[in-house]
Amino acid sequence: MSTSDQAEAYLRIDRLIKDFGSQDGSTYRAVDNISLDIRQGEIFALLGPSGCGKTSLLRMLGGFDLPSSGRIMLGGQDLAQLAPYQRPINMMFQSYALFPHLSVWDNIAFGLRREGLPKAEVATRVEAMLKLVQLGKFAQRKPHQLSGGQQQRVALARSLAKQPKLLLLDEPLGALDKKLREETQIELVNIVESVGVTCVMVTHDQEEAMAMASRIGIMSEGRILQVGTPREIYETPATRFVADFIGNVNLMDGTLAVDEPDHVEIDCADVRHYVGHGITGHEGMPVTVALRPEKIRISSKPPVLEAGDPPAPINQVKGRIKDMVYFGSDTLYHLKLASGAILKVTQSNTERHPDDNLSWEDEAYAWWSPSAHVVLTQ
Amino acid sequence: MAISKTPHLSWSARTVVGVPYLWLLLCFMLPFLIVLKISVSEMETVVFKDLITWTDGVLQLQLKLSNYLFITQDDLYFRTYLASLKYAAVTTALCLLIGYPFAYFMARASKAVQPGLLMMVMLPFWTSFLLRVYAWKGLLSEGGWVAQVLDALHVDQVLIALALIPGPGQYMNTPFSLVIGMVYTYLPFMILPLYANLSKMDMRLLEAASDLGATAWVAFWKVTVPLSRGGIVAGSMLVFIPCVGEFVIPELLGGPQTLMIGRVLWDEFFANNDWPMASSVAVVMILLILVPLALFNKAQSDAQEARR
Numbered sequence: 001m002s003t004s005d006q007a008e009a010y011l012r013i014d015r016l017i018k019d020f021g022s023q024d025g026s027t028y029r030a031v032d033n034i035s036l037d038i039r040q041g042e043i044f045a046l047l048g049p050s051g052c053g054k055t056s057l058l059r060m061l062g063g064f065d066l067p068s069s070g071r072i073m074l075g076g077q078d079l080a081q082l083a084p085y086q087r088p089i090n091m092m093f094q095s096y097a098l099f100p101h102l103s104v105w106d107n108i109a110f111g112l113r114r115e116g117l118p119k120a121e122v123a124t125r126v127e128a129m130l131k132l133v134q135l136g137k138f139a140q141r142k143p144h145q146l147s148g149g150q151q152q153r154v155a156l157a158r159s160l161a162k163q164p165k166l167l168l169l170d171e172p173l174g175a176l177d178k179k180l181r182e183e184t185q186i187e188l189v190n191i192v193e194s195v196g197v198t199c200v201m202v203t204h205d206q207e208e209a210m211a212m213a214s215r216i217g218i219m220s221e222g223r224i225l226q227v228g229t230p231r232e233i234y235e236t237p238a239t240r241f242v243a244d245f246i247g248n249v250n251l252m253d254g255t256l257a258v259d260e261p262d263h264v265e266i267d268c269a270d271v272r273h274y275v276g277h278g279i280t281g282h283e284g285m286p287v288t289v290a291l292r293p294e295k296i297r298i299s300s301k302p303p304v305l306e307a308g309d310p311p312a313p314i315n316q317v318k319g320r321i322k323d324m325v326y327f328g329s330d331t332l333y334h335l336k337l338a339s340g341a342i343l344k345v346t347q348s349n350t351e352r353h354p355d356d357n358l359s360w361e362d363e364a365y366a367w368w369s370p371s372a373h374v375v376l377t378q
Numbered sequence: 379m380a381i382s383k384t385p386h387l388s389w390s391a392r393t394v395v396g397v398p399y400l401w402l403l404l405c406f407m408l409p410f411l412i413v414l415k416i417s418v419s420e421m422e423t424v425v426f427k428d429l430i431t432w433t434d435g436v437l438q439l440q441l442k443l444s445n446y447l448f449i450t451q452d453d454l455y456f457r458t459y460l461a462s463l464k465y466a467a468v469t470t471a472l473c474l475l476i477g478y479p480f481a482y483f484m485a486r487a488s489k490a491v492q493p494g495l496l497m498m499v500m501l502p503f504w505t506s507f508l509l510r511v512y513a514w515k516g517l518l519s520e521g522g523w524v525a526q527v528l529d530a531l532h533v534d535q536v537l538i539a540l541a542l543i544p545g546p547g548q549y550m551n552t553p554f555s556l557v558i559g560m561v562y563t564y565l566p567f568m569i570l571p572l573y574a575n576l577s578k579m580d581m582r583l584l585e586a587a588s589d590l591g592a593t594a595w596v597a598f599w600k601v602t603v604p605l606s607r608g609g610i611v612a613g614s615m616l617v618f619i620p621c622v623g624e625f626v627i628p629e630l631l632g633g634p635q636t637l638m639i640g641r642v643l644w645d646e647f648f649a650n651n652d653w654p655m656a657s658s659v660a661v662v663m664i665l666l667i668l669v670p671l672a673l674f675n676k677a678q679s680d681a682q683e684a685r686r
Contacts, residue, residue: 063588084588085588093585101601
């Protein structure tokens, strides 16, 4: 299937820059020279903390802000300077922006009527959309008479009605409560995939991005730091920022002590790490070891080493439990190490009454496998 | 303490709700009922005869309806009512035409200048209404500034063609001067509710309209105007209702052509001293305003009911 990236690029964002001027004459660069290729039919999520420029980028795709420079190529046409109503792109707005004076039916028909389609055609397409989002019964209701989840589906139907070449989702589930959000995530992805539309979404919620997107771009300060599948972003973060931003992580600064092609050893304050793969670097180089809490095991007894494991003081620490948070499905431990640093460890609660019942102020051992780490050089 | 607090709260809550009702009862309902009573009373030289009399075991209710009959028979009243409604409607339409763009740009102006613009709309209220209307006499009479400008721009030719003024330069005491005065006086009452409405509008709705293919012009007519309907209705009522019964402006700026019902009322009360007749004219005027409004409101709520 996959050929070169060049052939696959459906939407090409090319060196896009957006400067906002402020009243004192200084400018603020919200989007800093972003280039990005998005494939046909994929759901791409822009993820980042607030103020990272993800919304500015989305608004430029929609045409609500015009870029200071750069191109937005969609199907061979540069859209960067076109008005929103001239673009084959539709957006599902944050908290939906449904027209309060129009019924569900008229909201969905709004875009179709602007195209000057014949009445019968408009009706057929609105009915099809209502069926797609299962809101046929509510066609004559006003938006305020619907629940949050139903409003979200109207917004989706309205943005899909014109059969856009690109669908933009601005915090699509931000206005829903947690339980409903999980159900809606799957439903939304199913609808978008059944229509086959290419989709760019913006979110600050990493679970939402992980659950819905086929690829994620992590943004910070107007730049894209890393692009990859949710698994790539989580398991092989490229930078300290990405590792720290996505999920929970223990970051330990150290120096590269042993540099072999098949493994490296890294000295940190509390422990020597044995990493089961080579990295590009040199001995004595400062590096950061990232270790996800769920990849660490914890017990009141020292670990029993198996054949092939690195010898005892490597990849294991001893500490005192300072904090415990019970989440139900798992428990988070804060283990205070000799240096005073805190190691976060999560354990799945696979048994209702575990033999090894750890508690506050208990001494405990924590250990991990040579494949658990990510070594970050930037 | 905690127990005695609840009845105290509900008592104060009742007062808060009750005060406006009491106000309406004392200042609107009661005077209206008095006027209604006078309108069906018989005059006995200078005092009113009682409506209900008790003589020789006979209870008599006497309602004099001849005033109302007279209103329907004398052509004068009909024509005056019609003229009042016409001038009020024209004033309302002009206020809307001028006020809507005004309120729109005020609401879209930068937040820093909005208080200043709002201040300018309210500034005329700092001077007496009577003085401001009187000032128009000077501005519109021959040699007045506005009259000179209108002459220079040859607006008088257009006005003569529309039969709004009798001859060149004669602006005062015509339908033209009357409408100018009423539009000038009532414009803020149109602008303020429209501004309140338009400044609250969610701008993302316009982005959504644009996203769905609407140009700015289409988005204005399909989104902004329908959403500002509340402001349009409120502003129009605030202008139309007092205009129908307006007395001072027609008296100062109007002429023989522009007899309005306020003037007739004044004459019945103070020139003819016929209070029952005057009251009848007033009651009919109130009904002329209230009945269409009530029907309009009912149609509104029915339409909303039907959509549920």
